[in-house]
Amino acid sequence: MRGREKVIWSTGDVGGQLPAIVFFSRQSSMLNYLQLVFGALVIWLVQRLLSSRKDGSRGVPLPPGPKPKPLIGNALDFPTSRPYEVYVEWGKRYNSDILYATALGNKILIVNKLEDADELLDRRARKYSDRPWIPIVDLTGWAGNTALLRYGKTWRLHRKLCQQSFRAEAAQDFRPLLVKKTREMLHRLLEDPANFDEHSRLLSISVPMITMYGYEVESFQDPCVVAAEESVQTGGDLLLPGRSWINTFPILRHVPPWFPGATTRRIAEKARQINRRVVDLPYEFTKKKVEAGTEIPSFVSQFIRRKQEGKATEEEEEAVRNISWTVYSETALNDLSRCFGYCRSLPCCLHWVKFRSIHQTISATGTFFYLMTVHPEIQKKAQDELDRVVGSERLPDFSDRPSLPYIEALYRELLRFKPPVPMAVAHALTEDDYYKGYFIPKGTMVLPNIWAMTRDENLYPEPEKFKPERFLDASGNLNNDSRVLAYGFGRRICVGKHIGSDTLWIIIASVLASFSIEKCKDALGNEIEVNHDYADVAIFLHKAKFQCTFVPRSPTVRHLIEDSK
Numbered sequence: 001m002r003g004r005e006k007v008i009w010s011t012g013d014v015g016g017q018l019p020a021i022v023f024f025s026r027q028s029s030m031l032n033y034l035q036l037v038f039g040a041l042v043i044w045l046v047q048r049l050l051s052s053r054k055d056g057s058r059g060v061p062l063p064p065g066p067k068p069k070p071l072i073g074n075a076l077d078f079p080t081s082r083p084y085e086v087y088v089e090w091g092k093r094y095n096s097d098i099l100y101a102t103a104l105g106n107k108i109l110i111v112n113k114l115e116d117a118d119e120l121l122d123r124r125a126r127k128y129s130d131r132p133w134i135p136i137v138d139l140t141g142w143a144g145n146t147a148l149l150r151y152g153k154t155w156r157l158h159r160k161l162c163q164q165s166f167r168a169e170a171a172q173d174f175r176p177l178l179v180k181k182t183r184e185m186l187h188r189l190l191e192d193p194a195n196f197d198e199h200s201r202l203l204s205i206s207v208p209m210i211t212m213y214g215y216e217v218e219s220f221q222d223p224c225v226v227a228a229e230e231s232v233q234t235g236g237d238l239l240l241p242g243r244s245w246i247n248t249f250p251i252l253r254h255v256p257p258w259f260p261g262a263t264t265r266r267i268a269e270k271a272r273q274i275n276r277r278v279v280d281l282p283y284e285f286t287k288k289k290v291e292a293g294t295e296i297p298s299f300v301s302q303f304i305r306r307k308q309e310g311k312a313t314e315e316e317e318e319a320v321r322n323i324s325w326t327v328y329s330e331t332a333l334n335d336l337s338r339c340f341g342y343c344r345s346l347p348c349c350l351h352w353v354k355f356r357s358i359h360q361t362i363s364a365t366g367t368f369f370y371l372m373t374v375h376p377e378i379q380k381k382a383q384d385e386l387d388r389v390v391g392s393e394r395l396p397d398f399s400d401r402p403s404l405p406y407i408e409a410l411y412r413e414l415l416r417f418k419p420p421v422p423m424a425v426a427h428a429l430t431e432d433d434y435y436k437g438y439f440i441p442k443g444t445m446v447l448p449n450i451w452a453m454t455r456d457e458n459l460y461p462e463p464e465k466f467k468p469e470r471f472l473d474a475s476g477n478l479n480n481d482s483r484v485l486a487y488g489f490g491r492r493i494c495v496g497k498h499i500g501s502d503t504l505w506i507i508i509a510s511v512l513a514s515f516s517i518e519k520c521k522d523a524l525g526n527e528i529e530v531n532h533d534y535a536d537v538a539i540f541l542h543k544a545k546f547q548c549t550f551v552p553r554s555p556t557v558r559h560l561i562e563d564s565k
């Protein structure tokens with residue numbers, strides 16, 4: 001019901017000068033309507049005042065886009081589903097690869113072409129590496145999330161610490177843990193193939209927990225998983241447009257929680273306390289393990305050891321707490337999908353989500369299972385390569401990666417064909433800019449349309465075909481197109497991309513070596529048609545539920561899986 005409501009947005013200056021969000025649903029009350037009008041009026045007046053004082057356009061036009069309406073701008077023009085496809089249509093309609101629109105004063109630039117994304121987000125990264133500001137996030141305790149951090153000193157510290165542990169060479173330390181968790185999933189697939197979705201979700205939670213904290217998650221009832229869920233349930237709704245006046249009038253964040261009527265402040269305060277628990281619980285677990293000398297080596301345990309040797313500061317410790325939490329914290333996937341059913345397609349919501357690697361893994365694994373089910377010929381080619389290189393007497397490991405070009409091409413094509421975050425994560429512009437004869441004002445939220453770029457016929461002929469061969473040369477070796485656009489751009493490019501790549505690779509290689517992924521059959525032995533739908537869950541693209549089954553490829557592989565547990 002909620003998901004089908006029509007939404008109208010108002011967001012303030014994402015660069016941080018005038019943050020404001022107003023939400024209205026057609027089915028909502030008159031009060032909400034008045035709030036929208038009132039909020040819109042105030043925002044409009046303040047912005048008129050500000051823009052009359054300072055307009056850096058020098059008469060240069062804004063990039064093309066739909067014509068804004070008075071007060072609400074283009075709020076009604078933003079698509080309610082599959083925005084990345086609609087923006088491709090806008091590109092054709094306005095004959096431009098960069099598009100500009102507003103939603104009640106919120107400035108938005110959509111970038112459909114790779115060359116423009118590279119120029120703006122990479123070569124002009126100094127200006128384009130901020131994130132939009134969400135006032136309520138500061139109060140709920142989620143402000144330390146690496147992906148939401150504003151461009152500045154704290155973000156730089158996070159990136160430095162991430163680089164030290166997640167760069168290509170260092171990320172290899174996590175490989176044994178990835179192998180272990182993947183083998184556990186193989187075991188679950190063997191025992192209970194029908195619930196493959198649940199097994200892939202559990203793997204997606206277990207991997208960040210073990211790599212970040214050396215913490216073993218055995219089930220969804222794990223206390224850390226439950227605490228993270230509670231955190232999202234308590235504060236998640238406040239991130240929704242229109243749920244908090246604080247996002248509309250940030251000055252209200254200074255009202256103390258005890259003040260009569262300050263309900264949002266009280267909820268935010270509760271969310272902050274729960275969130276502190278979410279951050280501290282696994283961190284303290286690792287600390288105790290390190291003290292006892294019984295830890296599984298992880299990102300946090302390595303840091304704690306450095307700290308014990310006097311080689312790290314308190315500030316770094318706070319950053320490490322927040323980085324590890326950023327990577328693991330989303331476990332309440334169902335809850336988030338409920339929340340973001342509202343606004344999933346509006347660009348404004350792109351920064352309204354706590355960012356996690358879990359979604360990417362679930363998204364890519366779901367796509368992998370689906371594509372193998374509907375493309376048995378591609379599955380067979382991959383398995384032939386695995387049989388040739390790895391043989392049938394052992395399961396694949398990372399030492400095989402350089403010798404398996406088809407599997408590598410399959411991994412690249414998977415992320416091209418269905419990028420898990422099709423509109424990436426919004427960047428924000430910190431200074432006025434001029435590009436291709438257009439003016440792009442300071443504070444503009446910049447949305448790189450990865451979907452459009454991965455469908456550029458000049459880069460990827462027949463883009464709607466799933467074809468790993470496009471990453472191979474005539475002799476079957478990898479070609480030089482190794483860039484995976486799904487990881488984003490510039491200085492904010494995914495800092496965990498090597499771990500992400502390793503995780504997906506070992507899942508692909510291990511599952512294909514072990515199982516034949518097939519369509520299910522009904523009682524009469526007829527194949528059950530696969531559901532081809534995809535769903536947008538907040539900023540993530542997820543495969544909708546479908547049926548397939550996992551048949552062990554040989555008795556030997558069955559034993560290998562059983563023995564590997």
Ligand code: HEM
Nearest residue numbers: 146147357360424425487488489492493494495496499500
């Ligand atoms: C298939 C797996 C993954 C995909 C497709 C993916 C994709 C992305 C994308 C699109 C962004 C935003 C880039 C931008 O703003 O231009 C991002 C940021 C980020 N990713 Fe990933 N990611 C994956 C896995 C991971 C993993 C495993 C980790 C951690 C170990 C991770 C940690 C992060 C962090 C911390 C950021 C925020 C960076 C910043 O704002 O500076 N990601 N990721």
